[in-house]
Amino acid sequence: MMSTAATADRTARPALSRHGWLVIAGRDCRELWAGGRGPVLLVGYSVLLSCVSYLAATNQVLNFLEQREAVNLTLQVALAVGVLVALVCAADAISGERERGTLEALLLTPVSRRGVVAGKLVAALSLWLACWAVSLPYLWVLGRGVAVVAESVLLSLGIGTATALGLVEVGLLISALSDSNRASLALSVFVLIALSAPTQLPTGLANTAVGGALIRLNPVGSALHYVSAVLVRGRGASRDLSYLAAPVLTAVLAGAVLLVAAPRIVTLGAGGRR
Amino acid sequence: MRRRCAAALPLLAIALLGAALLVVGLPGSAPFATAAPDPTGLTAASTQPRLSTSVGQHLDYRVSIVNDGHSATGQLLAHLNIASVTGGTYVDPEDWSAERSRFLPALAPGAAVALTWDVQAVSPGTFALYVVVLPAGMAATPDQRLVVSTPTRVEVAARRTLNAGGALPVAVAVPVLLGLVALAGRGRNRARLRR
Numbered sequence: 001m002m003s004t005a006a007t008a009d010r011t012a013r014p015a016l017s018r019h020g021w022l023v024i025a026g027r028d029c030r031e032l033w034a035g036g037r038g039p040v041l042l043v044g045y046s047v048l049l050s051c052v053s054y055l056a057a058t059n060q061v062l063n064f065l066e067q068r069e070a071v072n073l074t075l076q077v078a079l080a081v082g083v084l085v086a087l088v089c090a091a092d093a094i095s096g097e098r099e100r101g102t103l104e105a106l107l108l109t110p111v112s113r114r115g116v117v118a119g120k121l122v123a124a125l126s127l128w129l130a131c132w133a134v135s136l137p138y139l140w141v142l143g144r145g146v147a148v149v150a151e152s153v154l155l156s157l158g159i160g161t162a163t164a165l166g167l168v169e170v171g172l173l174i175s176a177l178s179d180s181n182r183a184s185l186a187l188s189v190f191v192l193i194a195l196s197a198p199t200q201l202p203t204g205l206a207n208t209a210v211g212g213a214l215i216r217l218n219p220v221g222s223a224l225h226y227v228s229a230v231l232v233r234g235r236g237a238s239r240d241l242s243y244l245a246a247p248v249l250t251a252v253l254a255g256a257v258l259l260v261a262a263p264r265i266v267t268l269g270a271g272g273r274r
Numbered sequence: 275m276r277r278r279c280a281a282a283l284p285l286l287a288i289a290l291l292g293a294a295l296l297v298v299g300l301p302g303s304a305p306f307a308t309a310a311p312d313p314t315g316l317t318a319a320s321t322q323p324r325l326s327t328s329v330g331q332h333l334d335y336r337v338s339i340v341n342d343g344h345s346a347t348g349q350l351l352a353h354l355n356i357a358s359v360t361g362g363t364y365v366d367p368e369d370w371s372a373e374r375s376r377f378l379p380a381l382a383p384g385a386a387v388a389l390t391w392d393v394q395a396v397s398p399g400t401f402a403l404y405v406v407v408l409p410a411g412m413a414a415t416p417d418q419r420l421v422v423s424t425p426t427r428v429e430v431a432a433r434r435t436l437n438a439g440g441a442l443p444v445a446v447a448v449p450v451l452l453g454l455v456a457l458a459g460r461g462r463n464r465a466r467l468r469r
Contacts, residue, residue, distance in 0.1 A: 036463060039456035046452050050445035057441035069330065134448065141444045207373055233332055233392075 020111025024119025082131030090171030166250030315343020318423035
């Protein structure tokens, strides 16, 4: 009897270790969505999008805007804030568990550290995908008159997901390396604000070599620039593809760092301290 | 008296004809006449004599600058301008194009450069877009002439993009529905905790 149980345990452990990320993802998603944090964030997100889209559709001052620009404005806000929400969720993922004292129990499970990180990545990305789904009615109502609904939906899904993936990975790295949850959240929000800042450069400055490089190297700025180029200026999807290098590279590089460093940095102490 | 008037008629006709010829012959008096070539041989011309668009739309305004002279130019500055040709419409060129000035390198004899400006139509009406080419920086001398491109006539149609009726139901319904879902989830959690 004893040996049967031990054999079952031995076979179950590698299986859990292999699919452990799914268990972690399921647990974190349940906590996020059934626990009520996700839905509340989505309500706030939808209120913001309602204000922006109603303003873009009705405000007399904005009336000179071409309708494509109204779609673009709403899409940019949806993308930037959706990514911010997912980043904040990722920034809380490891440092939050550490601070709440639940990380020790998580590390005692047979799930590998990489599995823990992958599960938390999926949970944070689920928040981005929910934000994207919430943005759909707004994009439809603004874009149906100028036939850019399908274009804007595909752009937001593809580019938004690539940007969110990269920044969520960065958020997880920050979270694993931070001493406290507050520091992790503050640093993550600072990173996003710093990355969004070049989008506010005046056009003249953005067209200089330095301004252009700042936008191209920046995953958020270049993603927003690409969306504008396709939606507003009507450029072909392949013409400004080089702008997508920054979000894709961020996702690949941060993912690789996370994959390699996860066993060392997902520990009870911040940054690999045991 | 009548004979004196009859004698004056041919003179009046000649005077009118002369005046008409004078008006037609004056450079630049005809609308959208081609630009006179600069003595240095520098010319600027747009390949788009007419453009039509509506308010808010972007258009590409293309101008070609050619040095047909026998000597190289210095560094040049091409500056985009816009004017309302019907009057009554306020035009702030900064609103139409964010980067109006372009600095160009010296053009060798026979060399040409093509420039494109991204222009956004801000107001409805009829406008003329044109480019002035002048020597850049310290190369400018008081006696140097400006080179002006052929103007492009831009017709901008008015367009109303307000869509309050369509946006309001979505702007209200989505947060309300999500709020109800969040409240229902919270109520279910509380009930589970009580049990």
